[in-house]
Amino acid sequence: MTTTIGKVESMRSVFGKKLAEITQSDSMVVTLDGDLGNSTRLATIEKEVPEAFYQMGIAEQNMICVAAGMASVGLQPWVCSFATFLTKRTYDQLVVSIDQTMANVKLCGAYSGLLTSNTGKTHHSLDDIGLMTMLPNMTVIAPGDANETRAAMEAMYNYNGPVYIRLTRAEDIPNFTTDQSFTIGQGKVLEEGTDVAIITTGSMTYQVIKAVKILKNKGLSLYVLHLPTLKPIDSEAIIKAAKQTNYVFTVEEHYIRGGLGSIVAELLSEEYPTTVIRIGVQNEYSECGKNESLLDKHGLTPEKISGRIISKVYN
Known part of the structure; x- marks a missing residue:
């Protein structure tokens, strides 16, 4: 896909x-x-x-x-x-x-x-x-x-x-969804693969789409799950993503505690125990800066997202 x-x-x-x-x-x-x-x-x-x-x-x-x-x-x-x-x-x-x-x-x-x-x-x-x-x-x-x-x-x-x-203020995100309808509580599978599951939401999904191109060039098969609803969460879609892959990563423009990564980790710990690697903002305040600089600082550019995944999978 x-x-x-x-x-x-x-x-x-x-x-x-x-x-x-x-x-x-x-x-x-x-x-x-x-x-x-x-x-x-x-x-x-x-x-x-x-x-x-x-x-x-x-x-x-x-x-x-x-x-x-x-x-x-x-x-x-x-x-x-x-x-x-x-x-x-x-x-x-x-x-x-x-x-x-x-x-x-x-x-x-x-x-x-x-x-x-x-x-x-x-x-x-x-x-x-x-x-x-x-x-x-x-x-x-x-x-x-x-x-x-x-x-x-x-x-x-x-x-x-x-x-x-x-809603993000970012002005440079292209449309990547085509559905004219929206079902509250339903996730969207953007890529189907078997090596790595990347679960993301909001404005970070486009950063993940760009990271996928880098990861595919490294020979990885990616399963990408976009969750536009965070509550109620699409539990079945998350469990399916975990079952079909060897690694689960979450990517979010939010603290890794209390956000998407926490939701996914809590769910899988009960339903399908596996390691979840959370990519997001650590335990710190951010700074004033341009969007690209802030994404880079917090490891949320496509290059840093893909680098984090590669380092985990191949090391």
């Missing part, structure tokens, strides 16, 4: 356009902005559907409580801010007002992970997967490209309950 690479589209721009379409088609859908609309592209709704747009200012905790109140009277609020602010700054309100009540609120964490264009460690969200997947009623999604973002948003709109979507 060979992954087909399509045109480059900005996930955040697609997010703004798709949400504008949803709000235009359904008067019960409203959007709440944490004063970051130009960056998150929620400004698209402010311009095109102003009656569905609420500017909440830099008051994220209040914004979450307002969204919960709106949901309680039948509206479907889409709340948007930078991922690190939307999760850590509001966690008590998320737990009590959104998750415990199963409020039909859609939480959009922009600028997720490392790829935030020189914003620095205060704006990096390297723990949001752990925080959000820990909540009992929360669904957590991390699309890999713009096509998948559109499809995931449609699934979110049709799902009754709280959902957190993690």
